[in-house]
Amino acid sequence: MKFRAGIVLSLMAGLVGSPGLAQPPDYVLQPQDAVEISVWRHPDLDTDVEIDQHGYVSLPLVGKVKAAGMTLRELESELTRLWGEDYIKEPYVRVNLREKRFFVFGEVREPGAYEMMGNVTALRAISMAGGFTPYAAKRTIYILRDKPSGLESIEVDFSAIQRGRAEDVEIQPGDVVTVRQSFF
Numbered sequence: 001m002k003f004r005a006g007i008v009l010s011l012m013a014g015l016v017g018s019p020g021l022a023q024p025p026d027y028v029l030q031p032q033d034a035v036e037i038s039v040w041r042h043p044d045l046d047t048d049v050e051i052d053q054h055g056y057v058s059l060p061l062v063g064k065v066k067a068a069g070m071t072l073r074e075l076e077s078e079l080t081r082l083w084g085e086d087y088i089k090e091p092y093v094r095v096n097l098r099e100k101r102f103f104v105f106g107e108v109r110e111p112g113a114y115e116m117m118g119n120v121t122a123l124r125a126i127s128m129a130g131g132f133t134p135y136a137a138k139r140t141i142y143i144l145r146d147k148p149s150g151l152e153s154i155e156v157d158f159s160a161i162q163r164g165r166a167e168d169v170e171i172q173p174g175d176v177v178t179v180r181q182s183f184f
Helices: 002-016 072-086 122-128 158-162
Strands: 034-039 047-050 056-059 063-066 093-099 101-106 112-115 140-147 150-157 176-179
Touching: 034 056, 034 072, 047 056, 063 072, 072 093, 101 122, 122 140, 122 158, 122 176, 140 158, 150 158
Parallel strands: 101 176
Antiparallel strands: 034 047, 034 093, 056 063, 101 112, 140 150, 140 176
């Protein structure tokens, strides 16, 4: 009995995805996202892959597939269609986001890509990037967010957040936090 329960739990864990990473349903995949692709009963097709800078992943049997610009569920549907056309009868494909990243650029001490660990806010993102440089325009920062409807620019009154007069903005995977240079 314990053996069967162990098998069922192992299968469920494999189908649900990586523990600890919430799978945002409307998250749009971007270059450099790392995804885990699994095909039930076809472990030879299971892979962890990073989306290349052009937005593609290379997969067994089907070759290069455009992944950037799709949600996780849209990519699952596309892979199900591709593998189902000529290779597998009724494939069951799961795609999970392995790493969630955001980016901080501009006048911060350590610009670059950062892995999201838990909830990340604008204040925490600036802190993770080493804080502002002496030349930073500290009052207002900008968050660029890629949405299915297009690119959204969010203006954040950072000085009000620091004084406790405004609520801190939560960063989402793929966001680009930009700190401009001060004119003075």
